[in-house]
Amino acid sequence: MEAVATAPHARQTDALPQLCPLCGSVETAVVCRDVQDYEYGAPGRYRWLRCTGCGLIRLDPVPTPAILDQAYPPHYHAYTAPRSLITRRLLAGSRRRAARSLGRGLPDGACILDVGCSTGLLLEAIRRVGRFRLFGVEYKPDAAELARRRGIEVWAGEFEKADVPEDSMDLVIMQHVLEHVSGPIDTLRRIRAILRPGGRLVGELPSFDSWDARLFGRYWGGGHAPRHLFHFTPATLTAALQHCGYTNVRIRPALHTGHWALSIQHLLRRGRTDTAGLVSGRSRYYPFMLLLTVPINTVQMALRKTGIIRFEALRPA
DSSP, rough: EEEEEEETTTTTTTOOSSOOOOOOOEEEEEEEEEETTTOOOOOEEEEEEEEEOOOOOOSSSOOHHHHHHHSOOOTTGGGSSSOHHHHHHHEEEEHHHHHHHHTOOOOOOOEEETTTTSSSSSHHHHHHHOOOOEEEEEEEHHHHHHHHHHTOEEEEEEESSSOOOOTTTEEEEEESOGGGOOOHHHHHHHHHHHHEEEEEEEEEEBSOOOOOHHGGGOOOTTEEEEEOOEEHHHHHHHHHHHHHOOOEEHHHHHOHHHHHHHHHHHHHHHHHHOOOBBBBTTOTTTHHHHHHHHHHHHHHHTOOOOOOOEEEEEEEO
């Protein structure tokens, strides 16, 4: 890997802070070049830089708000229902399993906050397994409104500006959110503050320490440039949670073939960044790739090298 200065390309972005948000180092090395948005066609070419102090990966340059608006279009996959019956059933089954796991052990009346709740489908599934008080935070106003129609109290806008009281939540959920925020350490600290003593933080995010990330490089389906501003490994995620004062940190591999399917899609399209033939960033053969790559992901699970990891941590009681 080539050592580089931390200053990004000025024509495309504002600079990230030169200090690594996790360890404070200023030294970085290039992991991958020419990373692009192969799903929604947002403009720009990017690099992944690894902090030489702690290993945290960041996107360089930082996308501007105008570019991010294009990267999160109204048909962004998290805001729309998949057209494929296979994908819909896989996602519905995943939500049901997650809801049962998240609700286990919580008393009636427990307060649950989903950060990045999108249209509220996960919280709706949790409602079916217990009598909980459900809250959400969602950046996109249209998605937040759909969640409200499901009977969920939602703060619309950036999580850092949401008026969530401190010491108010028993459980906070972050499903594929931490990699999207510009200040992941500040976000983890804010969540710790709004958790009650003994409260739990759970979530998922992509793992840069995975077979698929190493194999596909800039075509990796978990890269999601320019939406993912940071990439974690089990080691850097553990360090970040402990740095922010969490205890009982657990990191586990997750059975999820979405990154394999997207990586293959990007390769078959030969790295095209136009959206012709895609629906919500997905090709018509994407659902079949989800099924065909299950055996690979099962082996990854056994060796703890999956492209998605689950995490759990507690605010000390």
